[in-house]
Amino acid sequence: MKAAVLQFPGSNCDRDMYTALKRAGADVTMVWHKDADLPEGVDVVGVPGGFSYGDYLRCGAIAANSPVVASLKKHVERGGYAFGICNGFQVLTEARLLPGALLRNGNLKYICRTVGLAVEITDSPYTSAYAQGQHIRIPIAHHDGNFTADADTLDMLEGEGLVAFRYLDNPNGSDRDIAGILSPNRRVLGMMPHPERAAEPAHGNEDGALFFASLLEAVVSA
């Protein structure tokens, strides 16, 4: 599996994402935001966490209009896999590759701690290695993770089984406790929690490793 991790000025989880993909067995390339093209034959594009462009204007807004994200949109149109973690989720919503938006946390605080999540669906390339309804613990670190969408969009996400992860104890005010969602073809995922920060023994928590294992399995067998 060939993976690319995008790097914007202000990205700070790019190396963690690189390492998690690498440990799962992917061949990973870092791609700078000014590069107009993704590497040839890339299967999966990861959009990492951080503060791309200093969160100017809105979190993820400037990154969503960068040259590399134009290529990412083409990759997704071709049916390619893409996932965004934290700021990466914000970038994917700003790029309209996923519905909804991420507002300031309801309590206005930057929250950095490990939270409980429920795995809501397992028939997706990102969650197949988990058990249905499994409770996992994954770190969050964000100021703007309050997922919001209009009622019709929320109903559509729930009805189509596109809510991938839900908070067990909603930390940020997200509508319907949503922590991560999928695109209608299930190849694009966005989530605020950081599975790449819970992906190896040194992290003291490997609940996120199955996220990357699922992806490898899905892409290699596809």
Add this chain to the structure above:
Amino acid sequence: MKARIDVMLKTGVLDPQGAAVQHALGALGFEGVNEVRQGKVIELDLADGTSEESIKEMCDKLLANTVIESYRITLL
């Protein structure tokens, strides 16, 4: 020419920052502040003759996230 863009969260979208400002005003003793909505103002210095259509496109593509925000263009 100049244009001013007022960007506000849409009605119905929770504005926790506005709510915090409202509470702070109450703590200062200002009574009767029913609601505070916080937005942003963006000023554009534009080449003469820039069409309003083009400014609208700038808003839709970048300056506002129309999923959660509305905007108002004022030519100055």
